[in-house]
Amino acid sequence: MIFFLPILVFTGILVALAVALTVAERLLVNYGICKIDINSGDLVLEVEGGQTLLSALIESKIFIPSGCGGRGSCGYCTITVVSGGGAVLPTEMPFLTRSQVRSGVRLACQVKVREDLEIKIPEELLNVQLFTGTVEGVRMLTHDMVETRFELKEPAEIEQRPGQYVQLQAPSPDGPVFRAYSISSPAYETGVIELVVRLVPGGIGSTYAHSLKKGDPIVLTGPYGEFRLSEDPDVEIVCIGGGSGMAPLKNILFSVCERWPDRKCRLFFGCRSARDVFYLDEFRELAKKNPNFRVIYALSDHDPEGGEWDGETGFIHVSVDKHLEADDVKRHAFLCGPPPMIEAVMKVLEEKGFEEGDIFYDKF
C-alpha cells in the first residue's frame, strides 16, 4: 500500500490536470462553424473553426499549392484574404513583399480560421484535383535522374497544359509533404503523368520519387501553374534548359509537335558531361518525324575520355548564341534550369531581339 500511495496521488493529480485542460480547450479553442467566402460569393464553404485556412480548404477539396506540409517554410500557399484573417504573422513576413502585405496576401497555412473569412483564389486553383494512381514504369535516365510514369486511377484523366506542374505527396517524419514536379508527359496523354526527377541528396521528395517501384500507389494534386502556350501556330517555340529543367520542355515540345506539325520549334539543352545526357535519342527521333523541330545538346564539362560526344560543348547560352538566328519572326522562348543559366540565356536572347514579354522562365 505504501508503494501505491505515491503512484495513486501522482496519477490522481495528472488526471485532474488533464480534465482541467480538456475543459479549458473546449471553452477556449472552440470557434464553432465559420463561413469562408471565395471570390466574392462564387463559393461559400462552411468549415470547423480553429484549424488553419490551408487545411480547411484542403478538406473542402480546394488544393492550394503547399510544399512544406503547412509548416510555413516554403511560401507556396499564398492566397488573398479580404477580411477576417487577423494581422499578418511574423512567420509569414519572410515570404511576402510589402505590396503583397498591403493587398492582403497571406500564407494559407498560417492563417487560422477563427471567424467568417472572405478570400480570393485564382480561378485556376479551383480546378485542381487530388489524384490517386499507381506507378506504371520507372526508368533511370542518368545516374541521378529518374523518369517515373504514373497511371491515374481516381480520377482517371487529367486535363493539363504544357508547363504546368503537379504536387507529389511524399511521406516524411513529420507527416506527408508535397513537392512540385513539372509534368513531362505531353498534354494529349491524359491517362498518365510522367515526371522527371533529379535526386537531391538528403531531399525528402526526390528521394521518395527515386524509391518508387512499379505498382506502388501514389497521391498527387494538380495541375498547377498559370502558364499558357501561345495558340498561334506562327509563333515559333524556342525551349532552352539545363539539369532538372527538362520536364516542362519535353511536355511543351511533344505537345506542340503533335498539335501543330508545321510549327517551328527548337530545343537547346545543357548537360555537364556525356553521362548526364538523356532524352537525346527521343528528341532525335522526334526531329526525324518532324522536320520543323531541331535539337541541340551541349556539354559544359566535356571530358574526351568520359565518353563519345559529337555535339556542342561549352555553356548552353553560347550554343544559343551560335545557332539561333537574329530574326524578326515572332518567337516565344521557354527557359527552365538553374538561375545562372537563365540569366546568361536571357542576355543572349535580348541581343537576338526577343522582347521581355516573349521570354518565359522557371528557375529550378
Next chain:
Amino acid sequence: MGEVSPLVILVAAIFTNNILLANFLGMCSFLAVSKRIDTAAGLGAAVIFVTTFTTAINYGIYHHVLVPMELTFLSYIIFITVIAAFVQFVEMFVERFSPVLYHALGIFLPLITVNCAILGVSLFMIIRNYTFMQSIAFGFGGGVGWTLAIILIAGLRQKMRYSIVPVPFRGVAIAMVITGVMAMTFMGFAGMVTIQ
C-alpha cells in the same frame, strides 16, 4: 516566516532577490527572447501569469495533499507537471487572444515549462516556508522581477544594435556581460528589504 508581510516579500522578489539577477534562474529563454522589448514584455507577462498561478496551485497541492500524506518527495515531479499543464493552458489562451504574440514567442512559449525560474519560485516557496499569501506575493513578485529584468536587458540590447561591439562579443556574449552588470546594479537595492 509567518511574520513578514506579503508586501515586503513582493518588493524583495522584484528588487533585492530578483530571481534572474540574484539567482540567475531562467537564463535560457531570457537570453533568447531579450532582443526586442515588445516580445520580451509579452513573454514576461506570460511568465508572471504562470508563476503566480503555479505557486498558488503548487502551494495547495503541497500543503494539503503531499504534506498530510508524507509524500513531499514527490514535489519536484508534481510541480513540474502542474507547470507543464498550466503552460499548455497559457498557450491556448495566448493563441486565442493574441495570435501575433503567440507567433512572436514561437517555441519559447511552450519552453516556459522548462524555465527554471518558475520551478525555482515554487521550490523557494517550500524551502522558505511561506504562507499562502506570502507565496502568492512571491510568485507574482518573482514573475514581475523576471519581466523587469528581461525588459531592461531587451531595452539595452535594442539600443546596442547601433553600437560597435567587438566581434567576439556579439550576440549572447555581450548579453551575458550586461546581465552581469545589471545584476551588480541591482545589488544596490540590497539593504532595502531582506528575506532569507
